[in-house]
Amino acid sequence: MATPIHVPRINNNDDEVKILAFDVAVGAKVMAEQIVGQVETDKAVLDVTAPVAGYVLGFVGQPEEVVKVGSVMLWLGETAEEAIPEITSDAVGKTGSHASQITAKAKIMLAQHGLQVEQIPAVDGRITVEVVERYLSQHGLVGTKKGANVAAASIPTETLPEVSGSQVDLTREEKGMAATVAWHRDFAVPGYIEIEYDLAHWADYAKRFQEDKGLLMPPLLPLMASRLVEIAREVPRLNATFVGNKRYEYDSVNLGFTIQAGESLYLAVVRNAQELDQLGFVNSLGDVLRRAAGHNLRESEASGATIGFSSMERWKVTRHIPILPPHTALMVAHAAGQGGRGVLGASYDHRVLNGGQVVAALKKLAQPKKD
Amino acid sequence: MSLNKENIETEIKAKIVEIAAQTGDDASELAVDDIIPATGLIDSTGLLELIAWYEKTYQIPLAQEEINVDNLGSLTRMAEFVLRKKGLL
Numbered sequence: 001m002a003t004p005i006h007v008p009r010i011n012n013n014d015d016e017v018k019i020l021a022f023d024v025a026v027g028a029k030v031m032a033e034q035i036v037g038q039v040e041t042d043k044a045v046l047d048v049t050a051p052v053a054g055y056v057l058g059f060v061g062q063p064e065e066v067v068k069v070g071s072v073m074l075w076l077g078e079t080a081e082e083a084i085p086e087i088t089s090d091a092v093g094k095t096g097s098h099a100s101q102i103t104a105k106a107k108i109m110l111a112q113h114g115l116q117v118e119q120i121p122a123v124d125g126r127i128t129v130e131v132v133e134r135y136l137s138q139h140g141l142v143g144t145k146k147g148a149n150v151a152a153a154s155i156p157t158e159t160l161p162e163v164s165g166s167q168v169d170l171t172r173e174e175k176g177m178a179a180t181v182a183w184h185r186d187f188a189v190p191g192y193i194e195i196e197y198d199l200a201h202w203a204d205y206a207k208r209f210q211e212d213k214g215l216l217m218p219p220l221l222p223l224m225a226s227r228l229v230e231i232a233r234e235v236p237r238l239n240a241t242f243v244g245n246k247r248y249e250y251d252s253v254n255l256g257f258t259i260q261a262g263e264s265l266y267l268a269v270v271r272n273a274q275e276l277d278q279l280g281f282v283n284s285l286g287d288v289l290r291r292a293a294g295h296n297l298r299e300s301e302a303s304g305a306t307i308g309f310s311s312m313e314r315w316k317v318t319r320h321i322p323i324l325p326p327h328t329a330l331m332v333a334h335a336a337g338q339g340g341r342g343v344l345g346a347s348y349d350h351r352v353l354n355g356g357q358v359v360a361a362l363k364k365l366a367q368p369k370k371d
Numbered sequence: 372m373s374l375n376k377e378n379i380e381t382e383i384k385a386k387i388v389e390i391a392a393q394t395g396d397d398a399s400e401l402a403v404d405d406i407i408p409a410t411g412l413i414d415s416t417g418l419l420e421l422i423a424w425y426e427k428t429y430q431i432p433l434a435q436e437e438i439n440v441d442n443l444g445s446l447t448r449m450a451e452f453v454l455r456k457k458g459l460l
Contacts, residue, residue: 214439216422218408218415259416283435285380286419290438293416294423314414371452 001084003052004072004244007039007061009326011299014172014306015179019073027080028056035075039067044299055080060073060104067177070187070326072104084108101126109133124154128273161282166240173264183326184347187242192321192333193358194345197366199337209278219282221257224365226281228332229253231364232307232359238361239307241327242351256305256325257285259292260314266292267325269305308332321349329353332365374459379429379450386424387446390417403446425449431456 010017020038024030035047036056054076061067061074075084084105102110102117109132110117123131124212160167170178184190206220213219232253240249253274256267268288273281288301308331310322318338322331329352333345344366348358380403389444392396398412410419422443426433429455437443442452454460 143377214441216408216419216438216443221415259419266439286438287435289419290423290426290433292418294427296423314416316394 001031001078002082003054003076004085005036005048005050005074005076007028007067007071007073008045008046008048009069010039010041010044011303015069015176017041017069018066019061019063020045022059022064022074025058026056026058027207029080030054030056030076031346033113038303039073040062050076051067052076054078055082057082057084058108058348060108069129070183075104075214077217081246083089101125104130105129106132109136125307144330171264173266177265180325183321184323185324188329190324190356191350191353191358192345193355193362194319194333194343195359195362196341197344199340199342201367209282213279213282215282217286219315221309221311222282222285223278223368223369224332224334225285226273226276226278227254227275227365227369228309228361229255229281231361233274233332237357237360239351240328240329240352241306242349243327247352250306252306253310254304254306255281256308256328257289258308258310258322259289259294261295264295266297266302267305267308268292268297269301269303271304273274310334312336319343319345321345329357330361332362372430374438374453374457376447376450379453380446382428383421383425383446385414386421388407392418393417400444405446406440406444407446408440408444423451429453 005016011019017039018041022037027115028237030050030053032050032053034050036050037048039046039048050325057075057080059074060072067073074110095354103126106127106129107117109129110120113136117127118136128208146353202220202224204220204225209215209223211221236249237247239253240247242248243258244370251285254269254271256269259266259268263302268275268291270281270284270288273284278283288297291297291301304332305325305328307324308325308328310320310331310333312320313334313336314338318335320333320335322333324347331347333347335345346358346362384398387401387407388398394414394417396412401407401410401412407413407419413421422433422438441448443449451460
């Protein structure tokens with residue numbers, strides 16, 4: 001089965017990176033962990049390595065092209081002749097959009113023939129290899145350049161609205177948010193579930209904890225997030241994502257916690273949270289949140305979340321449905337309570353979790369762990 | 372503004388008023404000895420913003436264990452902590 005090599009994330013504020021170069025050619029045999037290319041942001045350059053040994057089947061993207069983090073960069077096969085799988089253009093990850101979905105393989109075929117996607121009439125809203133082959137046949141362009149170092153066709157820019165206006169460049173944070181939302185839309189199969197719970201258990205517990213430790217910051221949300229880490233450790237599928245038709249369970253629990261700092265929304269990450277005790281986690285989360293509030297997050301603290309926690313209590317919101325951060329399957333939604341009762345919700349990736357599993361996790365989270 | 376206790380308290384209070392206003396709260400009546408988290412005028416996110424601003428404004432990087440009620444619980448304590456850290460108290 002062909003294996004995709006995805007565009008890696010360099011830091012959380014860069015949801016698009018530039019392909020610098022490929023170090024291998026189509027048809028070449030590569031070893032696991034071999035460097036196959038490089039990507040860069042304006043901050044750093046990162047080598048991209050092959051996750052497994054295999055043969056290079058084709059490139060999706062070309063040097064100097066800006067691509068989405070998480071999209072497919074190139075394909076490896078167990079043999080050099082293996083077919084590139086059909087995936088949608090969303091997985092290919094170029095910036096821009098088009099009304100029809102196009103598969104990666106179809107996109108490569110278009111590039112090989114110098115065709116643009118808008119030239120091809122979609123079938124049922126999709127442009128597949130079969131659709132492209134039919135077009136080629138109808139236009140006397142049969143045959144592909146097997147083994148060529150191909151690059152994907154460029155995506156047409158979105159049509160501007162008829163109403164006059166001006167285009168405003170996005171900030172890094174806005175780009176990050178747009179990419180996160182796009183991942184949620186394009187890859188996850190999102191569901192949302194919520195339960196009602198009694199606020200008093202956690203409120204009392206957090207108050208005692210704050211007094212015992214002499215903390216300035218109310219520890220309620222960090223303590224709930226710490227409990228989520230414990231639950232994720234007990235139930236690994238909560239701390240997972242979906243890749244290549246398989247559930248991918250992470251080895252570490254990297255807790256992402258949303259924080260609004262001025263106009264910027266960050267997902268501040270405590271890595272290896274499973275190794276921390278309760279106070280250690282509260283302090284570690286306090287550190288990263290403080291840096292986020294000061295717009296000084298380190299790169300390692302702004303990426304790599306494997307599970308998420310979000311609260312809109314600050315805004316007196318009583319219910320919200322969070323967007324899943326890329327490559328996560330669960331984002332807990334905490335909100336303001338009313339009359340001693342609160343709503344604890346979660347967005348989840350239905351490819352990884354079902355509603356029952358999420359409810360079970362939320363019920364555990366609804367009160368502190370009994371010592 | 373010179374670095375004396377009253378001025379620092381005034382500056383910090385102005386920042387708290389600004390942060391509280393973000394969520395529709397009025398902190399203009401905050402007294403120098405009020406325990407800030409106990410007033411409910413600013414929430415945990417607001418406190419984080421306050422501490423981040425405090426560190427930057429007074430150039431005193433804080434260790435996590437220093438962020439407690441004894442050091443930073445009120446306007447007076449926050450002002451005195453600045454002066455202590457700078458050897459002025």
